[in-house]
Amino acid sequence: MTATDTLDQLARLAGIEDGWWDFYGQWRVVPESTKRVFLRAMGFAIDSEAELAASLTEFDQRPWRRLLDPVTVVEQGGDWWATLTIPAAADKDMLAWTVTTEDGALHSGQVQVDSQTWIEERWLDGALIKRWRLVLPATLPQGYHRLEIRTKAGEAQAQLVVTPARAFVPKAVQGAGAWGIATQIYALRDPTDWGVGNYGSLARLAAGAARLGAATIGVNPLHALFPTQPDKFSPYAPSSRRFLNVGYLDVEAIPEFATCRAAKRLYASPGFQANLDRLRAYPMVEYADVAHLQGPILAELYAWFRAEHLAAGDARAEDFRAFLAKGGDKARLFCTFEALAEHFSRAGTPYWRHWPEQFQHPDNPAVAQFAAEHADKVEFYGWLQFVADEQLAAAHRAGLDAGAGIGLYRDLGVGIAGDGADAWMEQDRLALGVSVGAPPDPLALKGQDWGLAPFNPITLREAAYEPFIAVMRANMTHAGALRLDHAMALQRLYWVPPGVDADQGAYVRYPVDDLFRLVALESVRNNCLIIGEDLGTVPEGFRERMDRMALFAYRVMVFEKTGPDRFKAPEEFQDQALSIFATHDLPSLRGWWNGIDIDSRERLDLYPRSGMAEQERLARATDRAALVAALAGQGLLDHGFPVDGDLSDEQVLALADAAHLYLARAKSRLMMVQLEDVLGLNLQMNLPGTVNQHPNWRRRFSGEIQTVLDDFRLVRMSEALRQARPQCNETP
Secondary structure (H helix, E strand, C coil): CCHHHHHHHHHHHHCECCEEECCCCCEEECCHHHHHHHHHHCCCCCCCHHHHHHHHHHHHHHHHHCCECCEEEEECCCCCEEEEEEEHHHCCCEEEEEEECCCCCEEEEEEEHHHCEEEEEEEECCEEEEEEEEECCCCCCCEEEEEEEEECCEEEEEEEEEECCCCCCCHHHCCCCEEEEECCHHHCCCCCCCCCCCHHHHHHHHHHHHHCCCCEEECCCCEECCCCCCCCCCCCCCCEEEEECHHHCCHHHCHHHHCCHHHHHHHHCHHHHHHHHHHHHCCECCHHHHHHHHHHHHHHHHHHHHHHHHCCCCHHHHHHHHHHHHHHHHHHHHHHHHHHHHHHHCCCCCCHHHCCHHHCCCCCHHHHHHHHHCHHHHHHHHHHHHHHHHHHHHHHHHHHHCCCCCEEEEEECCCEECCCHHHHHCHHHECCCCEEEECCECCECCCEEEEEECECHHHHHHCCCHHHHHHHHHHCCCCCEEEECCHHHHCEEEEECCCCCHHHCEEEECCHHHHHHHHHHHHHHCCCEEEECCCCCCCCCHHHHHHHCCCEEEEEHHHCEEECCEECCHHHCCCCEEEECCCCCCCCHHHHHHCHHHHHHHHCCCCCCCCHHHHHHHHHHHHHHHHHHHHHHCCCCCCCCCCCCCCCHHHHHHHHHHHHHHHHHCCCCEEEEEHHHHCCCCCCCCCCCCCCCCCCCCECCCCCHHHHHHCHHHHHHHHHHHHHCCCCCCCC
């Protein structure tokens, strides 16, 4: 076998696909150089032919050298099993087994090895090794259990996860279905914000929208960002997906604010008030200025919390301690990372790989020593998470209490920034040195490199999927629905090597059966509807799997067409799906009509070939005519509605009303309305393929929340949707 053959074989075993079909219908072969980068990122030693051969041999034989795999994920109600690997000479041996369930119950028994189902066999080190499907006579509840076996050949234990066959689906999206409002939390305005929307703003919007008949409020990811680097504000490039963004704190609603004299003096000072007025008036979020304003006040509030509550050991202190205890070691490490990041940022080295070596890994004793020496600072970051959790819980409850059938609809980003807390904490389970992206598609014709660190599928399974489970669980907290950004990550991810164009990447496979089942389990345990954003290049069979396991699809009207000049009729939409006119990665309805996305891509040279902008403008003209025809065909718009040129405010209102009523008639059991579409705004919240060239994640609405809720356009739309989709209320 040549070195190239060995490399290819190892790459296939590791899940690296040989090639992919691009948007233009061309088969793209993955070069050897890319495979080498990916294999190194997965932890394989391949620098010499000897290392490469040894890595292939070790990885190929690994499953055959242990009695049990580290984890087995099975559906409840079927024949549950684990894969037993044992020498053929032990075929007649008795095997003793014990399952300890999550709640501590014990199930045990004995079976003879050769009474099980034989799978395969191979010779290894001169001995015949057999693999058996171990089927044990016990009925187990859903959950995370421990399996232990004992044979003459040895002992082993592994995690056994029992999952439901389908994810949770609330009553609100059954029957006539429901509707909700989608927004970006930073864009919200109200009298108490400090230049950015906050969790209090979200609570007020959730309650007001519920009273209008909305079942849910959908928001951008609430993942923890970078307190010491406020210029890194993309919600889709977070420091951690396990913890919350404290930049969205409603500072004035923190209980300590009502009694902390030092904070109140600082807040009342003329300079502070002048800066506050300035930030509130800006049309966009100035994240650095917001952080500069919040920082001193939060420090005073924490000091007051320590003096008034922790010192007294009162009920609030007990709640705080319980919150930290529930977070466990990962919460402690996250807060330690935040303290380290603050410490080293003062020295100009915010990136953890540039810290002194003894702090670059969380298991190093120097990290624990630092945490002990800076306990107050570590605790401060724990307190920030405690307050953020309180406020997010209040926002979710505000919607439910006002009659929402779902409550908050959160968004889970597809990855993490490589210089953040999760990358530091989970570095042994990530593929650092590569990034996640997307091949060329209609949203980004040159492809996309998102700069995000992916899970390493090899070490993820060795860790019994703990990092994946924790992320899912964290983002279903205080939510009735969760959107999985780029849901295809459950099956495969497009990785991009460093220093190359985004169209030079390749797909890497993930354990799709296990990941889908784990999502279903956490969905049921948290009473959380799952929506999979299945746009772009979708693997064959993926959508069918989503449908079978009750994950709702994500249907964007501008893409729902049966031909170049025909939009799907309402009855042709998918039933088990969320439908929406556009997304945060697309222009608003008015912006789409005006082609502002095409203008922006042309101005920023985002087209890979000349003439493509003009081709898109011609296609958009066809789309406008097709949209008018579809809406008019339903009696929602006049057949003479203009299909060219700028629209008046009245025409935009008529178009928005018609488009949303069209979606209300669609079979999809959940539909969302974007605030910018109802208000007729001409903007795009995020332009894929850009970072600083476009004001991504910064635009704010001009009106305050109550003004928006009272706006005749939203009131009228809500009444029409309430009649078309009378939600079935169900408060978890």
